[in-house]
Amino acid sequence: MAKNPVKRYAMVLDSRKCIDCKACIVACKAENDVPLGVFRNRINAEHGGAYPRLRASFDPEQCHHCDNPSCVRVCPTGASFQREDGIVQVREADCIGCKYCMIACPFDARFFNEETKVVDKCTFCSHRVDRGELPACVETCPSKVRTFGDLNDSGSALHALLESRRYRVLKPQTGNGPQLYYLL
Amino acid sequence: MDRRLFLQIVGAGGFAATSIACPKFFGKGRRAAEPPVPLGIPTTCELCPNKCSVLASVRKGRIHKLNPNPENPKSRNMLCARGNAAIQQVYDPDRLKQPLIRAGARGEGKWKPVSWDEAFDFAAKKLAETKAKHGPEGTLWSSTEGFQEVFFKNLGLAFGSPNILRHPSLCLASVNLAYSMTFGTVPSFDLQNAKYVIMAGANRFESIITPDTMDLIGGVMERKAKFVYLDPRFTVTASKADEWYPIKPGTDMAFILAMIHVIIREDRCDKAFLDQWTLGFDRLVEHVLPYTPEFAEAETGIPAREITRIAREFADAGHRAVFYAGRRSSWYQNDFQMRRAQAILNTIVGNWDREGGMVPNRKVAKGEFMFLPWDDPKAGRVDEVEKNFPLASAKDGVYLQTRENVLKGAPYPVKAWMIYKQDPLNAVPDQGKTLKMMEGMDFIGVVDIAMSDTAWYADVVFPESHYLERTDPIEVMPGIWPAAVLRQQVIKPIHDTLPMLDIAQGLARRLGLADYFDYTIDQWIEAEARELPVENGLEYMKKHGVVAFSEPKYGTTRNAAYRFVTKSGKIEIFSERLAEAGHDPLPVYASPAQPPSGKFRMILGRKATITHAALAGLPWLHEQVPENDLWINQDQATRLGIRTGDLVQVTSTAGTVRIKARATEEIRPDCVFMLHGFGKRSPWLKLVHNVGAADAVLLETAWDKVSGNAAMHETFVNVVKV
Ligand code: SF4
Ligand code: SF4
Ligand code: SF4
Numbered sequence: 041m042a043k044n045p046v047k048r049y050a051m052v053l054d055s056r057k058c059i060d061c062k063a064c065i066v067a068c069k070a071e072n073d074v075p076l077g078v079f080r081n082r083i084n085a086e087h088g089g090a091y092p093r094l095r096a097s098f099d100p101e102q103c104h105h106c107d108n109p110s111c112v113r114v115c116p117t118g119a120s121f122q123r124e125d126g127i128v129q130v131r132e133a134d135c136i137g138c139k140y141c142m143i144a145c146p147f148d149a150r151f152f153n154e155e156t157k158v159v160d161k162c163t164f165c166s167h168r169v170d171r172g173e174l175p176a177c178v179e180t181c182p183s184k185v186r187t188f189g190d191l192n193d194s195g196s197a198l199h200a201l202l203e204s205r206r207y208r209v210l211k212p213q214t215g216n217g218p219q220l221y222y223l224l
Numbered sequence: 225m226d227r228r229l230f231l232q233i234v235g236a237g238g239f240a241a242t243s244i245a246c247p248k249f250f251g252k253g254r255r256a257a258e259p260p261v262p263l264g265i266p267t268t269c270e271l272c273p274n275k276c277s278v279l280a281s282v283r284k285g286r287i288h289k290l291n292p293n294p295e296n297p298k299s300r301n302m303l304c305a306r307g308n309a310a311i312q313q314v315y316d317p318d319r320l321k322q323p324l325i326r327a328g329a330r331g332e333g334k335w336k337p338v339s340w341d342e343a344f345d346f347a348a349k350k351l352a353e354t355k356a357k358h359g360p361e362g363t364l365w366s367s368t369e370g371f372q373e374v375f376f377k378n379l380g381l382a383f384g385s386p387n388i389l390r391h392p393s394l395c396l397a398s399v400n401l402a403y404s405m406t407f408g409t410v411p412s413f414d415l416q417n418a419k420y421v422i423m424a425g426a427n428r429f430e431s432i433i434t435p436d437t438m439d440l441i442g443g444v445m446e447r448k449a450k451f452v453y454l455d456p457r458f459t460v461t462a463s464k465a466d467e468w469y470p471i472k473p474g475t476d477m478a479f480i481l482a483m484i485h486v487i488i489r490e491d492r493c494d495k496a497f498l499d500q501w502t503l504g505f506d507r508l509v510e511h512v513l514p515y516t517p518e519f520a521e522a523e524t525g526i527p528a529r530e531i532t533r534i535a536r537e538f539a540d541a542g543h544r545a546v547f548y549a550g551r552r553s554s555w556y557q558n559d560f561q562m563r564r565a566q567a568i569l570n571t572i573v574g575n576w577d578r579e580g581g582m583v584p585n586r587k588v589a590k591g592e593f594m595f596l597p598w599d600d601p602k603a604g605r606v607d608e609v610e611k612n613f614p615l616a617s618a619k620d621g622v623y624l625q626t627r628e629n630v631l632k633g634a635p636y637p638v639k640a641w642m643i644y645k646q647d648p649l650n651a652v653p654d655q656g657k658t659l660k661m662m663e664g665m666d667f668i669g670v671v672d673i674a675m676s677d678t679a680w681y682a683d684v685v686f687p688e689s690h691y692l693e694r695t696d697p698i699e700v701m702p703g704i705w706p707a708a709v710l711r712q713q714v715i716k717p718i719h720d721t722l723p724m725l726d727i728a729q730g731l732a733r734r735l736g737l738a739d740y741f742d743y744t745i746d747q748w749i750e751a752e753a754r755e756l757p758v759e760n761g762l763e764y765m766k767k768h769g770v771v772a773f774s775e776p777k778y779g780t781t782r783n784a785a786y787r788f789v790t791k792s793g794k795i796e797i798f799s800e801r802l803a804e805a806g807h808d809p810l811p812v813y814a815s816p817a818q819p820p821s822g823k824f825r826m827i828l829g830r831k832a833t834i835t836h837a838a839l840a841g842l843p844w845l846h847e848q849v850p851e852n853d854l855w856i857n858q859d860q861a862t863r864l865g866i867r868t869g870d871l872v873q874v875t876s877t878a879g880t881v882r883i884k885a886r887a888t889e890e891i892r893p894d895c896v897f898m899l900h901g902f903g904k905r906s907p908w909l910k911l912v913h914n915v916g917a918a919d920a921v922l923l924e925t926a927w928d929k930v931s932g933n934a935a936m937h938e939t940f941v942n943v944v945k946v
Pocket of ligand 2: 067069071072081102161162164175176177178
């Protein structure tokens with residue numbers, strides 16, 4: 041298992057297996073004390089067709105932990121920053137609540153947390169990841185839609201999926217380099 | 225028997241060992257190279273019947289997060305939305321915090337907080353009075369399943385009441401009885417290895433999350449099993465199926481019988497299996513002759529050529545084809561016979577006890593605590609099960625028949641009702657009737673963690689400690705991956721609450737029954753742990769929360785010496801016992817009544833965030849589904865001038881509710897649908913009090929003829945814009 045010393049965290053999503061059960065959302069709320077009414081992650085549901093020819097699809101989404109994050113670029117105080125391992129975060133002490141980053145994010149991944157009075161978003165559960173655990177949403181998902189891991193670890197399950205399956209990212213044209221990979 | 229255990233290496237190496245033992249489930253879990261972190265106290269979720277293993281992480285004395293415990297193969301290393309939200313039950317500011325005695329009229333909401341002694345004295349006096357006047361049979365003890373249900377039930381039994389009423393006749397009694405009558409046992413379905421799965425109405429991807437959900441989604445999406453789904457509604461499950469048919473409600477049996485017809489006509493049965501293990505196949509051949517695909521097309525609305533093709537594909541998948549039974553099975557008055565038809569269809573392709581088929585459950589051995597036995601009750605049951613439903617379980621009773629008889633006061637009066645962990649006002653069809661039954665009671669006592677609607681109408685409310693605050697008996701979970709699990713205390717009770725055992729003891733002491741409950745929960749689980757197939761059982765359970773078999777075992781009953789637990793010792797396609805009890809020995813189809821013009825059939829269902837009525841009001845779950853609405857087909861809505869969001873009045877012969885409409889393409893034009901769990905009467909359930917509507921208000925009283933199981937899809941309603 042050749043390992044690059046620098047990690048690059050990412051997530052692969054197999055949306056076909058998503059059953060819109062919301063376990064990921066509730067787990068995130070508990071793990072990260074997310075207030076009621078706002079969310080760090082969501083399921084984008086699409087329903088179509090006419091009876092009896094119908095279809096529905098469910099795509100989980102949260103911060104894409106972009107390679108080239110526009111949110112970080114616009115932040116006037118440096119509160120929004122990117123860790124070495126790719127995780128994009130908000131340093132609460134430095135956030136002045138100007139919400140520029142919320143506008144700059146092409147994925148609508150950020151919200152203002154009225155309890156902490158700073159901008160909030162998915163952290164890839166970095167506190168868990170740093171302890172060697174999986175993000176809460178990944179661990180809890182019943183149908184194992186979500187695979188979290190290190191892109192630079194060629195032995196990871198995430199790597200194996202990206203090598204063997206076709207995938208897409210959302211809004212590649214933004215140049216943000218999103219790191220949520222949706223299997224096709 | 226395979227004794228290869230799902231053994232964990234104690235402590236640090238645990239997760240690594242797990243991945244080796246069972247890579248199928250845990251391949252994506254924590255990797256061996258990473259240092260394992262103590263994630264919390266192992267215990268067992270209580271929010272649905274699946275009872276997943278969890279690790280409770282506690283921060284400064286407060287439960288912060290519940291995580292899945294990967295050591296239990298049965299819970300597949302996941303925790304659903306409900307499981308995650310259990311924390312909010314503990315810290316709910318409106319939960320029951322101390323015993324309450326009613327101070328005003330029933331349902332008026334005036335409560336006097338009292339000490340446990342006062343509550344016990346009060347209830348014991350009332351129960352003793354009832355006994356003096358009407359005998360012990362004048363009391364009814366109803367409960368829903370739970371690890372401490374045994375103590376509640378035992379209190380009723382020790383008290384001398386024959387009227388112990390458990391939940392199956394509101395749930396899966398018909399399916400259990402149908403499979404037992406056929407195989408002598410209720411098998412599981414090996415969805416992880418099945419190649420062809422048919423489900424009818426069992427909305428397994430949406431309504432409840434169990435291992436079957438995970439196995440099936442993996443099977444369908446990864447291993448390419450074929451999945452055919454029948455449901456009047458386009459559910460999440462329908463959206464994932466290879467084929468979805470909006471079958472006409474109540475006609476599933478016609479579909480199944482036609483499949484059997486095709487498989488027999490085209491000689492696609494597993495002949496060798498049928499010869500060796502079954503009884504009555506020849507009678508079946510004759511019996512299904514009239515049930516052609518064309519006949520089924522006329523009944524179900526599914527084209528005959530599709531039925532024929534599905535039957536062929538099903539038979540070709542052979543022992544890896546399953547017609548899945550489902551869980552909540554109370555639908556129609558022919559429910560038992562429809563499930564029998566399923567069981568027979570499964571039998572003729574020979575999927576019994578094979579990989580990818582129907583597998584008899586295995587169990588993990590467990591010890592028993594020996595308590596002082598009591599005398600059997602002298603009186604018969606008030607529901608007269610032996611007379612009305614001779615094949616049904618007399619231990620569990622029949623809910624609707626009990627209510628009918630109590631309302632009539634026959635064969636004898638029942639005047640006190642003790643209720644554990646159950647909300648009959650919402651769980652039982654026809655809320656009006658249940659209210660009337662409550663009105664007739666001299667005494668009602670409720671044990672619960674929250675002020676349910678039923679508790680709201682009680683005379684005394686005993687607050688039970690939450691599952692995260694107590695230790696329960698060890699529970700054996702039979703299955704293809706059998707497990708024994710421990711629910712152990714994670715935090716001390718934060719309010720003046722008690723576990724059911726202590727409540728039973730408090731009452732028993734005052735009723736002169738103390739000797740029957742002279743033990744502690746620790747003694748009880750110690751005895752149980754003694755026979756677990758693992759050393760230092762109790763210590764092991766406290767550390768791991770679960771002991772389980774990791775490898776399925778197939779074919780144990782496929783040996784010449786095996787006798788099925790049926791009258792003939794064989795799998796009974798034709799059932800003499802049914803004939804003797806006055807029922808059809810082979811499933812006979814009768815066309816169900818259809819809603820008269822202008823009316824709709826009301827159908828029910830669940831979402832996995834709120835499978836049970838008690839959960840709709842937990843904030844994290846409530847914000848996902850803040851209100852229920854009435855699904856009505858778009859064309860019908862247009863015809864009636866109803867638009868999404870309009871308030872409509874829905875009326876059946878049982879009652880009337882007002883609810884917002886949802887005009888949608890995703891339902892048949894002859895049905896309407898609403899979610900369970902809303903429209904609560906109890907103001908203590910703030911988020912759902914008077915929000916949306918309760919299905920129980922509308923549902924009429926109807927039951928399956930053989931099992932007595934409540935038939936929940938037999939109500940026709942009319943809908944008008946308000
Ligand atoms: S998704 Fe939005 S918030 Fe997340 S890194 Fe990209 S731009 Fe920033
Ligand atoms: S990774 Fe953590 S913070 Fe991000 S959505 Fe999942 S649970 Fe929430
Ligand atoms: S937990 Fe998994 S299956 Fe459920 S909604 Fe989230 S991503 Fe989808």
